[in-house]
Amino acid sequence: MAETFPVKPKLRPTSGKSTPTAESKYWKSFKIPKDIETTPSKSLNYPITSLSFSPVAPHDFAATHSASFTVFSGKTLEPKFTVKDFSDAAASASFRCDGRLLAAGDLTGTVHVFDAKSRNHLRRLKGHSAAARVVCYPRAADKFHLFSGGDDSVVKYWDVAAEKCVLNLQGHKDYVRCGDASPVSDDMFVSGSYDHKVRVWDVRVSSAVSVAELNHEKPVESVIYLPSGGLIATAGGNFVKIWDVIGGGKLLYSMESHNKTVTALCMGKVGRVSGDEAEQNRILSVSLDGYMKVFDYAKFKITYTMRFPQPLFSVGFSPDSLTRVIGTSKGNLYIGRRKGKVESEDLGDPVGLGAVEDEPQRRVLRPSYFRYFHRGQNVKPSEGDYLIKRPKKVKLAEYDKLLKKFRHKEALVAVLSGKNPENVVAVMEELISRKKLLKCVSNLDTDELGLLLGFLQKYSTMPRYAGLLTRLVNKVVELRAEDIRSSDQLRGHIRNLKRDVEEEIRIQQSLLEIQGIISPMLRIAARR
Amino acid sequence: MITGGKSFVASPPAFSNDAKRLLVCTGNTVSVFSTSTGLQISELEGHGAQVTSVIVVPASSPASKLMCYCWTASLDGKIKYWDFAAPELMTTIDIGSPIHSMVIPSLLSQSTESNGKLPDLFAYIYTEDVKQKEEKKNCLCGQIQKCNLTKSRIVGGVTFAKTRRPGSITSSPSGKYIGTYEKRKLRIWEIPEKDSEHVGYKKIRLHHTKSFTALAFHPTERVVAAGDVTGRILIWRGVGHKTCLNDGKLINGGINKDAEDKPGVRDDDDADSCTTWHWHSSQVNVLFFSSDGAYLYSGGREGVLVVWQLDTGKKKFLPRMGSPLLYFVNSPDPSLSSISRADNQIQLLRMPSMEILRSISGIKPPSSHMEIYEGFGSGVVFNHTSGLLAVPTENYRVQFYNLFDDREISEVQIYERNHQPGDEITVKVNLVALSPDGSTMSTVETRLPEEGIGSLVSLKFWACGAQNKHFSLSTVIYEPHGEGGISSIAFRPTSHMAVSSSYSGDFKVWVRRHDISMDDQTVENGGWRCHAVGSYKKKPMTAAAFSGDGSVLAVAAEKVITLWDPDRNTLLAVIGDSLEPITTLSFVGRSEYLVSASRGSDPHLTIWSMSKLSVACSVDKSTFAVLALIKPSKHMESTEDSLHSAEGVIMLFNVENPVPLSTWFVSKAQGGGLSFVRSSPKLEDEVTERKASDEVLAYINGAHEYVLMSPYGEQASNFSFSRQRNFSSLEEKERFGYASIYGELPEFSLKIDQTPFPSMSSEKTWKTIFSGPSHSLPPLPKLCSDFLESLLERRSALVEMRGRGAEHVPLVKMESWYRCACESVLMIQQLLVEGPFPFTFDGKHYSGI
DSSP states (O other), X not given: OOOOXXXXXXXXXXXXXXXXXXXXXXXHTOBOOGGGTTOGGGOOSSOEEEEEEOSSTTOOEEEEETTEEEEEOTTTOOEEEEEOOOSSXXXXXXXXXXXXXXXXXXXXXXXXXXXXXXXXXXEEEOOOSSOEEEEEOOSSSOOSEEEEEETTSEEEEEETTTTEEEEEEEOOSSOEEEEEEOSSOSSEEEEEETTSEEEEEETTSTTOOOSEEEEOSSOEEEEEEOTTSSEEEEEETTEEEEEETXXXXXXXXXXXXXXXXXXXXXXXEEOOSSOOSOOEEEEEEEETTSEEEEEETTTTEEEEEEEOSSOEEEEEEOTTSOEEEEEETTSOEEEEEOOSOOOOSSOSSOGGGOOOOOOOOOOOOOTTSSGGGGTTTTOOOOTTOOOOOXXXXXXXXXXXXXXXTTOHHHHHHHHHTSSOHHHHHHHHHHHHHTTOHHHHHHHOOHHHHHHHHHHHHHHTTSHHHHHHHHHHHHHHHHHTHHHHHHOHHHHHHHHHHHHHHXXXXXXXXXXXXXXXXXXXXXXXXXXO | OEEEOOOSOSSOOEEOXXXXXXXXXXXXXXXXXXXXXXXXXXXXXXXXXXXXEEXXXXXXXXXXGGOOEEEEEETTSEEEEEETTTTEEEEEEEOSSOEEEEEOHHHHHTOOOOSSSOOOOEEEEEEEOHHHHHHOSSSOOEEEEEEETTTTEEEEEEEEEEESSOOOEEEOTTSSEEEEEETTEEEEEEOOSSOOSSOXXXXXXXXXXXXXXXXXXXXXXXXXXXXXXXXXXXXXXXXXXXXXXXXXXXXXXXXXXXXXXXXXXXXXXXXSEEEEEEOOSSOEEEEEEOTTSSEEEEEETTOOEEEEETTTOOEEEEOOOSSOEEEEEEOSSTTEEEEEETTTEEEEEETTTTEEEEEEEOOOOOOTTGGGSTTOOOOOEEETTTTEEEEEOTTSEEXXXXXXXXXXXXXXXXXXXXOOTTSOOOEEEEEEEEOTTSSEEEEEEEEOOBTTBOOEEEEEEEEEOTTTOOEEEEEEXXXXXXXXXXXXXXXXXXXXXXXXXXXXXXXXXXEEOOEEOTTSOEEXXXXXXXXXXXXXXXXXXXXXXXXXTSXXXXXXXXXXXXXXXXXXXXXXXXXXOOSSOEEEEEEOTTSSEEEEEEOSSSOEEEEEETTTTEEEEEEEOSOOOOOOOOOSSSOEEEEEEEOTTSOEEEEEEETTEEEEEEEEEESOOTTOEEEEEESOTTOOSOOTTOOGGGEEEEEEOTTSOEEEEOTTTTSOTTOOOOOOXXXXXXXXXOOOHHHHHHOOOOOOOSSOOOSOOOOOOOOOHHHHHTOSOGGGSOXXXXXXXXXXXXXXXXXXXXXXXXXXXXGGHHHHHHHHHHHHHHHHHHHHHHHHHHOOSOOOOOOGGGTTO
């Protein structure tokens, strides 16, 4: 006995892009949280010049805009407070490694240090003769120093507690606009300048000369250390370059996929929620062309691209890889949050409480339990088991069953009262191959004919079905002219149908006109 | 020379006495198949024409169940007696005129009182009087005669009936009646108990208003069932009652002939009553009573086997067989029967549940509607390298057939639709193309429009899996050339490229692309996409071919041949200007010669030299139906010349010479195919140094019978190859003594084996005997013996006895046997309570348990 084949609609071509990769799914999963979507406060009206996350949970983040900066809660993503103690536009906010202090520069050249909790203005570090665009705390453990860079092309290393400049590092010949501290060493940091150069500094070297110099060949907008501390990514112009610092400042790769100046870089991570499957690092770059790109620097490949409607200025990615924030030139913040466990504040139960209780003893199942009758049904096959698959059951829809019984008209009506036009067309095609479609049409009663005409009106001008349905419309009108005339409702259907067909004819004519315009051009182009 | 592709279903098959073999008439031979594996075991060769009936001599006693003798009758006018186990011929009886059907009722009736000597064996044969047929067109040339098989002569003077056309004779299972049908008449003869040369026969006639197509006798009662062309089944009860009574003792002249007395019986037919069942919508081909007479099996063109409960008329179905049913034959084993389908397939059924156990399939016959639609080629495609044949079948499949083994390899469902054999064909797989390496298949299916709406042509590409050699769908292209039909598909020999040419005036070049996924694994998801489109003056493209090295694509645009560069899609040259549209194009092997053929009123075969772009030679013939030719290294090509009488000629040409080298005459050439096939498919590596003798010419005719022959005929004496018929032997050896009861002793080693035994469930026959509802079980007397036999079945020694000594084995065996027997006694008791049938049971034998 041969199997039954249910009626299937024609296959549709899938789009060139195959199924989304795991990575693009991951990046798409950063969604705007529903509950704060409507909050107007996220539009800050001024360009967001920098974004930085606190290194400790719950990973608050600070955004600088105009003459102030705003700290957002990492939990609720709501703005916590705004500090406006600046006399000019604020530039670069940076959290200390324990997240307690926050430093920011302003365009007068002063570096301000705040308490991240109480908002107290603790220190003012004055020394830059022009705007201090870069302020950065060391990232490893050093709590007493920070460095800053300014438009006076000097990089300064500060003792915060004493409000004293420890080192004046000179070497840049233009504005210093970006910098980053090494993730592994407290003494190493890097700064990028508009003189196309990136310099690596080591404060242990007292000569105040940079230990390495890299030529980016474009004004450097952003520079970051990659997590190993041996690689540096620099952005400037419309490309991002990756350098091997330890290997003598060798250029590893130049990513040129942005169309406009890349404004900011940050590190992102890809991995499972639990983080068990080796998290992989990515570079997130944003640009004035409104694109955010995710770059896999292990394979030197762009793995994800996302477009925003505005030029992008800054980007931040939380260390727990749950939140992604992008700031734009118009002051909008695009906050994306992934679903996942927010790290709980307290780390589990107090350990001292003693032995954890054993699992409850498995009780012997007796036929008095309902579970007895389900025993063994959920057993997962182990590695070496030979699996015998249950033959797949063919799912038959209502119309399939009717077609099997050769009740053709009922099948047509059943599928027409369904929603899916593809199935309707498939059933019609099956009826055609049984040479029964026109017989069915002539047997329909008035209500069913109305159903059919409604369907035809809706879909007969759709290009995918038009080849079959327009001819069918002709036949239907021809066959059932009497019935249509006698019923008001059917006349209404026919009126609508006529309108749609006329509309379609108009479209076709205008398309033909366009084709007429284009074809001579194509011919000329082909001749060359 | 090898022939093959014979029809398995030209006449009903027969089971051997142990139901382990099935004897099938295949052309001039009888093939013996194993019912457990479905493979051919042996072949009885000897008849000079088609074998029309095969009758196995039934076993008279259980001891003689191993007897393997059969009678065969053939159109060459001979009756032969065979021992098909050996297989060897025992006797031949020459009748002289073609035998269309034969029955031997005395074999079935088992005349027991054979005091000393056996009675003569009589066969009833339906012969065709060839002489009379030649003299007059409209004469009674078919006649039923009686033949004394023991004395091997026709019994003179006994001619039962003369008919226009020889038909078939049916005998009742008890051997008491034989019958035949002609048009609207049934004729039944009662065979007397003691058959001899001169006895009188009682004759019964039954009439109906429609032509009969099938006839069956009830095994025990006087019930006759007949089917007609409209699908009705008529059942007469009490047939011949009156005749017997009249003949027997007293004539009750007073018994009235009231119409009420005989409901449904026409006029003065000799029957008590007649009932009509009408379920089939078209003619009934199969009618068969179950061995106990409680059920009637019927089948017809719809491909549905219907089981009627005779008393109530209730029905059970085995639907969607996919092809008209022709014969239903049951075996001595009540749980096995076979059904023959018109698509050259015999299926073995497990009986009460009617599930298909195994299929024995030959090459699929051409579609019956083939001729109706012009332009639908026969579509039979040869694969040059592997000796394969791809045949599109009626139920939207493509069958792959091995020419050398004469065996089906696989089937692929091309279009997923349920085929109703009775309906007219509206969807058809009309083109199949195989790439030279056999890894890709391309098919075209066409749906015909209903009054101008809904026609569809779809082109499909199939990829062959590396391991399982099964084709899976890779790409579907709906309406590749708009509304136009596809005239041909050709694969490029060197790369993944194909071309399809269309009657609507363009051709498309398709290439396969490889998808490389992100994770560096090459996905075998390479779909096919259009690489280029070409057309020449909007002329319909009728044929396409790639040259042997794949550098040139030749497309026939009606009357001219256009040559293209397939990679850059540029027109290289236009050659030729024939008078008739070109129908076939082909390159001669790897040489530079191109052959084009055109048919019609002035058919031509033209050979073009690619290097000179000129006509190398031109052949003129009266009519042409050109087929194929691939012939590497030797400049050869051949054509087939089919006359209107469907008689054809195969000619072998040298490329430089318009005079054919050799010629063969063939019949039924319409819709046939021709190709060179490499004779040793295994030696695929030695492509470079191939000798010409490696190539054989394969020809398939319109009825899908094929011939493989050497293209040099007798001249090349070194050419010799025999078919490697690897008959599979009957896989079971007979075992004796202890082993025959309990199976082989397991091999025991004294050290404890750590690996567990495979826990196969040893199938107990008594579980399967009783499967199915009780009303559809075979009768209890039949069941009982089988059941008891199964208690003594050979257990395949899988009782787990890890780490025990061998001396315990028999004890354990006895225990399990005992338990088994106890269970069965309980079961029999239940059956005794419920069973509606008379029941005899030898209780003594098991009373000790």
